[in-house]
Amino acid sequence: MKKSELRQIIKEEIKKVLSEIQYNQLKLTPTGELLLNYLNSDVESNKPENYHLSSRDEQILMDMGMYIDGLYGENRFSNLDIFALDIASGEYQDPQLGKNEIIKKINRAIQKGWVKIVPYNGNPFKNSDYNDDEF
Numbered sequence: 001m002k003k004s005e006l007r008q009i010i011k012e013e014i015k016k017v018l019s020e021i022q023y024n025q026l027k028l029t030p031t032g033e034l035l036l037n038y039l040n041s042d043v044e045s046n047k048p049e050n051y052h053l054s055s056r057d058e059q060i061l062m063d064m065g066m067y068i069d070g071l072y073g074e075n076r077f078s079n080l081d082i083f084a085l086d087i088a089s090g091e092y093q094d095p096q097l098g099k100n101e102i103i104k105k106i107n108r109a110i111q112k113g114w115v116k117i118v119p120y121n122g123n124p125f126k127n128s129d130y131n132d133d134e135f
Helices: 003-020 030-044 056-069 080-091 095-112
Strands: 024-028 115-119
Touching: 024 030, 024 056, 030 056, 056 095, 080 095, 095 115
Parallel strands: none
Antiparallel strands: 024 115
C-alpha cells in the first residue's frame, strides 16, 4: 500500500470518528430572546448598567446571552460539565466551584424556559485539534 493511500484511509477514519461525536449548543427560546432583548434595550437607553445590581434572573439571562454568543468560548459541547468548566476557568477564581454555579444557572434558565440545549448546527471541525491539512 502506498503512503498516500494509507494517509487517505487514516484521514477518512478520523473524519468518521469525529463526525460521530454529538455536539450540542445552548439556544435562547423565543421567550428568552424577548427577555434578553428587553434587558439589552434598557442598557442601550442610557440606563446605567450594573450587572451586580440586577436581579438573579436578570443576571442569569445576561449570562446565557454571553455563553450563547461565545464570549467565554465557542457555544459547542459534547459534555455540559466540560463546557461549564471551560466557562468557569474564565469567569471564576475557582473553576470547579464556578462550574457548579454555571450548571445551576443553565438548569435554572432551562426550567424557566429561556434556554434549551439543541444539536450543534455549526462546523464541528472548526477550532478543533483536527486539521484537514495535517494528513
